[in-house]
Amino acid sequence: MTALGTTVDSAVTPVLRARGLTKNFTLRGGLFGRRRTLNAVDDVDLDLFAGQVTAIIGESGSGKSTVARLLAQLQRPTAGSIELDGAPVSVRGNKELRRYVARVQLILQDPFASFNPVHTMGYQLRRAVRIHSPELTPHQVEERVGQVLAEVNLTPARQYVDRYPHELSGGQRQRLSIARALTASPSVILADEPVSMLDVSIRLGVLNLLARLAAERNIALLYITHDIASARYFAEVAAVMYAGELVEGGSAEEITQHPTHPYTRLLISAAPDPDRPAASGPLRDAGAPPNLADPPTGCRFHPRCPFVMDKCRTTPPPVFPTGQAHWSRCWLHETPAGTARLAATPLNDPDPAVAGPAVQAPAPTGAQHTQTSQASPTLPSDGKKGLRS
Numbered sequence: 001m002t003a004l005g006t007t008v009d010s011a012v013t014p015v016l017r018a019r020g021l022t023k024n025f026t027l028r029g030g031l032f033g034r035r036r037t038l039n040a041v042d043d044v045d046l047d048l049f050a051g052q053v054t055a056i057i058g059e060s061g062s063g064k065s066t067v068a069r070l071l072a073q074l075q076r077p078t079a080g081s082i083e084l085d086g087a088p089v090s091v092r093g094n095k096e097l098r099r100y101v102a103r104v105q106l107i108l109q110d111p112f113a114s115f116n117p118v119h120t121m122g123y124q125l126r127r128a129v130r131i132h133s134p135e136l137t138p139h140q141v142e143e144r145v146g147q148v149l150a151e152v153n154l155t156p157a158r159q160y161v162d163r164y165p166h167e168l169s170g171g172q173r174q175r176l177s178i179a180r181a182l183t184a185s186p187s188v189i190l191a192d193e194p195v196s197m198l199d200v201s202i203r204l205g206v207l208n209l210l211a212r213l214a215a216e217r218n219i220a221l222l223y224i225t226h227d228i229a230s231a232r233y234f235a236e237v238a239a240v241m242y243a244g245e246l247v248e249g250g251s252a253e254e255i256t257q258h259p260t261h262p263y264t265r266l267l268i269s270a271a272p273d274p275d276r277p278a279a280s281g282p283l284r285d286a287g288a289p290p291n292l293a294d295p296p297t298g299c300r301f302h303p304r305c306p307f308v309m310d311k312c313r314t315t316p317p318p319v320f321p322t323g324q325a326h327w328s329r330c331w332l333h334e335t336p337a338g339t340a341r342l343a344a345t346p347l348n349d350p351d352p353a354v355a356g357p358a359v360q361a362p363a364p365t366g367a368q369h370t371q372t373s374q375a376s377p378t379l380p381s382d383g384k385k386g387l388r389s
């Protein structure tokens with residue numbers, strides 16, 4: 001893949017850069033214990049810039065969390081490289097891992113699971129402060145705990161430090177996990193679906209908090225989500241992930257207002273939208289993502305794509321530029337006629353060029369389905385980002 005990734009300004013060095021990131025898992029099982037390879041992440045390029053929110057959007061199982069774990073050095077890539085501030089990252093041993101983790105913090109979907117239930121929040125925050133700033137006196141540690149709690153709007157601190165994880169709400173726990181990440185003064189935060197387990201009413205508050213921290217502390221923030229509407233509000237730059245690959249990238253505004261990949265169009269058509277109430281809700285007649293142990297040949301999206309052409313079934317599409325810092329991994333953009341064909345087809349409509357009925361594929365089942373949240377911000381047509389506070 002070219003070095004497009006999600007880069008908007010290629011003159012600036014990203015804080016975190018990934019090139020050709022690939023992760024295969026070996027699966028054992030079946031009748032004869034046969035080994036199979038599951039290609040969870042394939043050739044992903046990604047640039048995260050200081051002070052910028054970048055989103056990765058995709059269905060369940062598309063490889064989003066694996067990308068986060070690779071970037072956090074919790075898993076080793078099968079291939080590809082990662083650079084932090086332009087220097088290659090090669091973490092060997094606990095000391096190097098600790099140094100890396102101080103710069104690159106991961107926030108998980110389930111804040112309850114990320115805390116030890118038998119210790120108070122104060123204990124866990126003090127411990128984090130001591131790990132990252134061993135030179136501080138006990139009094140300074142206490143001050144630092146108060147500071148990070150204030151940064152996530154949990155004040156007065158005494159109301160939270162003596163409580164156990166189960167005594168707090170989901171939103172408070174997620175704010176505390178953000179506070180704990182701040183104890184490291186990170187340059188990068190990888191937020192893996194940070195609000196998807198939270199109550200509807202508090203999601204925007206937590207997203208606003210993350211956006212404010214990214215801006216104020218110049219943090220490069222990766223926001224991982226299945227919800228394209230929230231990505232549009234929250235992120236400046238976005239990439240859409242399908243079956244382990246990034247298939248479209250650009251400014252979040254561009255890819256949600258002028259999507260140039262059929263899969264992005266599918267996600268948008270399934271997002272809640274007051275102007276298109278009939279289209280809102282789970283993906284309809286849209287099929288399911290492929291088995292990554294046996295992905296489709298050619299374009300991985302071809303079994304679900306209403307625009308599929310012969311070439312799509314045999315040859316993986318390269319990245320085509322589709323606008324300023326906007327790109328799409330789709331054969332339609334090989335020719336202006338293909339681009340025009342996509343642009344002329346209304347969202348959620350069958351492609352007039354292929355005619356006939358809409359794609360009738362099996363309904364999504366189990367974990368392999370796109371989760372659209374009615375609680376998420378809808379996609380307005382005014383082009384404004386609504387989450388900035």
Ligand SMILES: Nc1ncnc2c1ncn2[C@@H]1O[C@H](COP(=O)(O)OP(=O)(O)OP(=O)(O)O)[C@@H](O)[C@H]1O
Binds near residue numbers: 060061
């Ligand atoms: N340790 C592992 N061993 C084997 N397969 C794995 C492992 N971790 C992830 N996978 C597989 O890799 C693929 C991508 O998983 P991943 O968790 O990255 O997806 P995701 O996009 O984060 O999904 P979700 O939205 O459900 O969190 C899935 O098919 C998953 O089953």
Ligand code: SF4
Binds near residue numbers: 263301302308329330
């Ligand atoms: S390459 Fe072909 S199958 Fe894949 S998204 Fe584009 S038109 Fe559809």
Ligand SMILES: [Mg+2]
Binds near residue numbers: 064065066192
């Ligand atoms: Mg995940």
